[in-house]
Amino acid sequence: GAGVSQSPSNKVTEKGKDVELRCDPISGHTALYWYRQSLGQGLEFLIYFQGNSAPDKSGLPSDRFSAERTGGSVSTLTIQRTQQEDSAVYLCASRFDRNTEAFFGQGTRLTVV
């Protein structure tokens, strides 16, 4: 596609429910990142995928968070048993390689009530 696409744009969920957030990177981009941005805050790294290598999961805040990238393309971020502190905008980015620029999607605004 023309850009990084994320869905849904907005998600309201009840505390304790599981949610899945989707990211479609730019075609051909081998690297994919997930970040989280709480209201008025900076960007917090969550996870990084590079080709077929093992992902860098060092930013996942708890074992309730997981992500996968199928076929080197689409990625899904799953949050289990959501908590109110999970409310944030979740941003996905992709890039072709380390020496090219990254592009971000429009984000998914998650609200846990």
Add this chain to the structure above:
Amino acid sequence: GIQVEQSPPDLILQEGANSTLRCNFSDSVNNLQWFHQNPWGQLINLFYIPSGTKQNGRLSATTVATERYSLLYISSSQTTDSGVYFCAVLYSSASKIIFGSGTRLSIRP
């Protein structure tokens, strides 16, 4: 540890003024980008600039990799320039993009 520091944290200017935003980083970089986050939260790519100077209209950027800093210049500011400007770095030794804390720019009409 590895850091990205931006200054100033906040900047309020009148329309038409010029501004300089700074990004300091602490190690050699593969990659440095400047982003503008608009009031709707979208991150807009401004510059991919691991070294050298680039210009795009009223905006320009310079990265001096040997001295570990980058500058973003905005000339003749417009109200649509308001928002948060982020510097983002990919260090040679790391896999994740590290963001500075941003400069919040407010342009008054």
